[in-house]
Amino acid sequence: MKIVCIGGGPASLYFSLLAKKNNPEWQINIYEQNPDNVTWGFGVVFSDETMDNFKGADFKSYKAITDSFVHWDDIDVFHKGQKITSSGHSFAGMQRLKLLQILEAWAIELGVVIKHDVIIDSIEPYKDADLIIAGNGITSFVRDLHSDEFGTEFVLRPNKFVWLGATKKFDAFTFYFNENEHGLWRAHCYQYMPGNSTFIVECTDETFVKAGLEKATEKDTVAYLLEVFKNELGGEHLITNNSLWRNFPQVKNTKYYHDNIVLLGDALHTAHFSIGSGTKLAMEDAVALNDSINGFDGDLLRALPEFQKIRQPAVDSIQRAAQVSMEWFEDVERYYDTMETMEFSYSLLTRSLRINHENLRSRDTKLVAEIDAVVAEKAAQQSGVPVGQITPPPIFTPYKLRDMVLDNRIMVSPMCTYSATDGIIGDWHLVHLGSRAMGGAGLIMTECTAIKAEGRITLGCSGMYSDDHINAWRRVVDFVHKNSFAKIGMQLGHAGRKASTRLQWEGGEKEQLPSKDDNWPIMAASPIPYTKKNQTPKEIDRKDMDCLIADYVAAANRAQEAGFNMLELHCAHGYLLNTFLSPKTNHREDAYGGSIENRMRFPLEVYLALRSAWPDEKPISVRISANDWIEGGFVPEDAVQVAKAFKAVGCDIMDVSSGQVVVEEEPNYGRLFQLPFSEKVRLEAEIPTMTVGNIQSYVDANSIIAGGRADICVIARMHLFDPYWARHAANELAYPLEMPDQYKSVEVYTPRWI
Ligand SMILES: Cc1cc2nc3c(=O)[nH]c(=O)nc-3n(C[C@H](O)[C@H](O)[C@H](O)COP(=O)(O)OP(=O)(O)OC[C@H]3O[C@@H](n4cnc5c(N)ncnc54)[C@H](O)[C@@H]3O)c2cc1C
Ligand SMILES: Cc1cc2nc3c(=O)[nH]c(=O)nc-3n(C[C@H](O)[C@H](O)[C@H](O)COP(=O)(O)O)c2cc1C
Numbered sequence: 001m002k003i004v005c006i007g008g009g010p011a012s013l014y015f016s017l018l019a020k021k022n023n024p025e026w027q028i029n030i031y032e033q034n035p036d037n038v039t040w041g042f043g044v045v046f047s048d049e050t051m052d053n054f055k056g057a058d059f060k061s062y063k064a065i066t067d068s069f070v071h072w073d074d075i076d077v078f079h080k081g082q083k084i085t086s087s088g089h090s091f092a093g094m095q096r097l098k099l100l101q102i103l104e105a106w107a108i109e110l111g112v113v114i115k116h117d118v119i120i121d122s123i124e125p126y127k128d129a130d131l132i133i134a135g136n137g138i139t140s141f142v143r144d145l146h147s148d149e150f151g152t153e154f155v156l157r158p159n160k161f162v163w164l165g166a167t168k169k170f171d172a173f174t175f176y177f178n179e180n181e182h183g184l185w186r187a188h189c190y191q192y193m194p195g196n197s198t199f200i201v202e203c204t205d206e207t208f209v210k211a212g213l214e215k216a217t218e219k220d221t222v223a224y225l226l227e228v229f230k231n232e233l234g235g236e237h238l239i240t241n242n243s244l245w246r247n248f249p250q251v252k253n254t255k256y257y258h259d260n261i262v263l264l265g266d267a268l269h270t271a272h273f274s275i276g277s278g279t280k281l282a283m284e285d286a287v288a289l290n291d292s293i294n295g296f297d298g299d300l301l302r303a304l305p306e307f308q309k310i311r312q313p314a315v316d317s318i319q320r321a322a323q324v325s326m327e328w329f330e331d332v333e334r335y336y337d338t339m340e341t342m343e344f345s346y347s348l349l350t351r352s353l354r355i356n357h358e359n360l361r362s363r364d365t366k367l368v369a370e371i372d373a374v375v376a377e378k379a380a381q382q383s384g385v386p387v388g389q390i391t392p393p394p395i396f397t398p399y400k401l402r403d404m405v406l407d408n409r410i411m412v413s414p415m416c417t418y419s420a421t422d423g424i425i426g427d428w429h430l431v432h433l434g435s436r437a438m439g440g441a442g443l444i445m446t447e448c449t450a451i452k453a454e455g456r457i458t459l460g461c462s463g464m465y466s467d468d469h470i471n472a473w474r475r476v477v478d479f480v481h482k483n484s485f486a487k488i489g490m491q492l493g494h495a496g497r498k499a500s501t502r503l504q505w506e507g508g509e510k511e512q513l514p515s516k517d518d519n520w521p522i523m524a525a526s527p528i529p530y531t532k533k534n535q536t537p538k539e540i541d542r543k544d545m546d547c548l549i550a551d552y553v554a555a556a557n558r559a560q561e562a563g564f565n566m567l568e569l570h571c572a573h574g575y576l577l578n579t580f581l582s583p584k585t586n587h588r589e590d591a592y593g594g595s596i597e598n599r600m601r602f603p604l605e606v607y608l609a610l611r612s613a614w615p616d617e618k619p620i621s622v623r624i625s626a627n628d629w630i631e632g633g634f635v636p637e638d639a640v641q642v643a644k645a646f647k648a649v650g651c652d653i654m655d656v657s658s659g660q661v662v663v664e665e666e667p668n669y670g671r672l673f674q675l676p677f678s679e680k681v682r683l684e685a686e687i688p689t690m691t692v693g694n695i696q697s698y699v700d701a702n703s704i705i706a707g708g709r710a711d712i713c714v715i716a717r718m719h720l721f722d723p724y725w726a727r728h729a730a731n732e733l734a735y736p737l738e739m740p741d742q743y744k745s746v747e748v749y750t751p752r753w754i
Contacts, residue, residue, distance in 0.1 A: 002131075004029050005030040005031070006135060006142055007032060007136030008034075008104070009266070010099060011282035011286055014103055014283045015135070016028045017106050018287065020111055022290065029112075029115065030107070030112060032116050033119045033120075039100055041198075042095070042163065042196070042241065043094060043193070043196075045091055045093045045190055045192075046279070047090065051092070057287045068193075071091070071092050072089075072190070075174075076175070077348055082341040084342060084367075085367075088363030091173055093190050093192040096192075123261070129260065131260055137265065138251060139249075140263070140266075140267035142263075143268075150253040151255050152253050153251070153253070154250070154251055156249055158205055158330060159205065159247065159329070159330050160202070160204075160208040160213075160247060161202040161246060162244065162245045164199045164221075164240060165241065167197075167236045167237045169195050169196075174189040176229060179336075183206060183211070184203065184204075184207065184332060184336055186203065187199060187200065187232070188274060199238060202329060218243050221240075225238060226238060250272075250323075253268055253269065256308040257308065268285065269319060271318050274328075275318070275352065284314065288307055291310070292307040340374075343706075347708060353672065353703055357394070371706055373391050379397035380397075390735065392735060393702050394706040398442075399442070401566070401619035401652045401688075402616070403618070404565050404566055406442035406712075407486070408726065410712075410715065411441060411714045412719050414445040414447050418460030418503045420460055423465060424468055426472065429462070429472075433476050439722075439724040439726055440484075441715075441725070442485070443489060444487070445491050446489065446491055447491065448492075448495075449462045450495070451494055451554070452548075454499060454500075456495060457498060457501055458503050460503050464559060465551065470558050477564055485738060488565055489564060489621070490562075491570050492610075493575050493577075494577070496522070496523065496574070496578070497530050498530050498534075498574055499522045522537045524537035524538075525586040526585060526586055526587040526593070527539045549605060549606055549609045553610065556610050566618055567618070567621070568621045569623070571624050572624050573625055573659070574661040577603040577606060581603060581638075582599075582661050584633045584634070586599050600641075603642075604646065611649065611650050620652060624643070624654060624655070624656060626658050626678075627639070627677060629666050636681075639677060639680070639681055640685045644687075653690060654688070655689075656674060656689050657692050657693065670694065671700070674694075675710070679708075679710070698728075701713040
């Protein structure tokens with residue numbers, strides 16, 4: 001086999017030595033533009049886990065690399081004159097040049113031919129090779145040549161960064177955040193050889209421009225940054241090596257190979273420097289490609305698809321983590337002032353949620369105990385409930401909204417069960433909601449309950465539009481209050497253009513098929529049907545608005561009579577009030593359409609009316625879809641504006657969901673996929689939030705609360721197959737969540753927490 005590698009970075013070098021070691025007869029040539037012993041950059045960092053992978057792949061280079069390491073355990077975060085140290089992280093760093101020298105020497109010893117000072121600008125001369133490795137980094141011309149075939153996405157991120165070295169010895173992975181008259185400067189610093197460290201500085205474009213660095217030479221940059229980090233550097237020097245300000249390029253490819261060309265390393269994907277995984281990814285690509293080729297005895301037609309198959313899940317996962325980490329650093333301004341040092345540091349440490357509350361605890365028990373204590377104390381002050389003998393984990397801290405005090409931060413999300421008759425709920429609802437209240441959640445939210453018969457999604461939906469409904473609901477409310485510490489809220493809604501559809505299990509929810517024979521007239525902000533199969537709704541006029549407001553108020557009064565603790569106004573998921581908010585469903589030309597201010601006018605009118613009808617001491621939340629997941633739709637920035645407006649009319653907490661507004665949506669599902677919207681709304685609109693969507697475990701939930709990403713964790717589907725989700729979480733966390741009297745004996749027989 002004849003293999004040509006364009007570029008001699010970690011990806012090409014590591015692949016070549018692995019391939020040559022297994023197949024000494026193969027001819028492998030590397031062409032590198034830089035002279036021998038020259039490279040850009042300073043250091044690279046690896047975790048223990050990464051090194052274990054390389055140990056199995058090639059022991060000799062593993063040994064040489066680990067012999068060159070400087071190790072550290074700590075991460076230091078400096079915030080507003082305070083320092084938080086977190087231990088147990090076990091990192092190692094080394095000089096980038098040294099890494100390349102190790103890989104290169106071993107590759108040459110194995111027989112790989114490496115030619116330096118060769119700039120390749122065409123692949124034509126190498127077309128006869130069996131395999132061409134495009135290992136020529138971020139700006140790979142080989143990838144760009146076939147970008148359509150590779151499905152390349154190349155995005156320059158908004159922040160500016162510069163990669164420098166420093167003569168200062170850092171004993172920890174150190175993050176500085178320094179503010180001056182131009183803005184906030186972040187520095188990411190770590191040692192790579194005794195006495196030498198990488199010093200990456202990052203800032204927003206606005207700060208960069210204000211600082212007048214647009215035309216800065218390396219000398220200007222160093223002079224400026226020496227002043228910004230004067231106290232931190234304490235007289236040490238900054239070192240340059242082609243250190244020019246850049247925007248981080250985010251590279252993704254849907255196809256990893258084309259003909260006999262395969263992308264490797266940064267040419268294939270980038271991962272933001274804040275998670276220090278670029279070199280690891282490049283070298284792991286090399287391992288996977290080598291394994292795939294060997295697995296198919298050199299049959300490239302089968303090996304290249306196999307390479308993508310085994311590599312893509314890991315790459316996607318790292319890129320997802322890198323994306324969140326990158327966004328955290330891009331948006332530091334919003335955390336910097338609103339958070340205290342401990343919360344800020346926790347938010348930084350857990351930013352990609354790969355480090356979460358529990359694995360941070362196993363790395364640094366003391367720090368997590370301190371964080372738990374800070375969160376518990378803050379919750380005690382907020383709720384007026386003193387911390388007991390045992391410090392509760394973050395999700396089991398109390399929370400107060402107006403006069404309603406929740407025992408903990410877990411809420412059962414509103415979930416339609418389509419089991420009412422004429423809007424009247426029955427035994428199903430009593431057992432369904434009652435068992436979830438006994439299950440330990442602090443707050444139970446009813447399914448979307450219609451304010452009028454025509455506002456039901458289906459004939460099975462619950463209602464609060466007649467006095468007959470009050471008693472049925474009171475039975476549930478009384479049960480919850482009598483048999484649990486849970487509070488119960490009612491979600492009030494009107495299905496709008498999504499009304500008059502079949503029961504979920506008859507094709508309602510997924511396909512939103514219209515009711516069979518018994519359709520009723522529907523209404524929405526604009527006369528646009530949800531799907532071609534659905535009716536065209538009537539455009540709501542002023543008279544309809546007045547009637548709707550009266551219906552919302554009447555339902556609220558009934559909810560008060562039934563004894564509910566709280567209301568939630570449903571403005572999400574494409575239902576009536578959401579049709580006003582979204583530009584996709586609101587094409588009105590009056591004062592209720594057009595600008596975001598106009599589009600939120602009617603939902604705000606409804607909220608104000610509810611607020612004046614609902615007792616002052618009881619809270620009202622608002623559920624929104626913070627993202628329509630479609631071009632030209634409602635976006636998270638709109639959600640911030642909407643949340644600010646609801647806050648101004650007295651809204652207590654925003655329940656931040658997303659989507660289900662238009663059928664053509666393309667949501668980006670994944671673990672905690674809606675959490676960034678909650679965090680954004682909470683920090684930028686400065687209003688408490690509930691977060692919902694794929695919260696899979698109490699570990700996630702603790703990280704959400706402790707990191708200030710939301711105030712309440714809302715859990716839907718997990719509660720469907722585990723009504724006792726909260727109790728299971730408490731048991732796992734060895735936290736003594738109060739049991740109903742009837743179950744107290746469990747504490748005698750299984751005293752885990754004693
Ligand atoms: C600021 C910053 C900090 C980083 N910190 C870390 C870190 O701490 N840890 C980590 O793991 N990763 C880090 N990375 C990322 C890491 O450097 C890269 O992910 C890694 O080097 C990728 O390896 P590669 O072999 O794919 O590409 P590269 O290392 O970029 O190698 C590509 C090679 O191809 C050569 N080349 C390019 N074009 C041509 C051509 N036309 N002809 C011949 N040769 C060519 C280049 O000279 C280069 O040597 C960081 C990156 C940046 C920007
Ligand atoms: C069966 C079912 C019914 C739902 N009904 C409602 C509803 O009535 N009101 C609402 O706002 N959301 C409703 N949702 C959405 C959930 O409240 C929640 O936002 C969504 O399922 C994501 O959370 P999860 O990942 O924890 O399931 C429903 C979800 C399910 C699975």
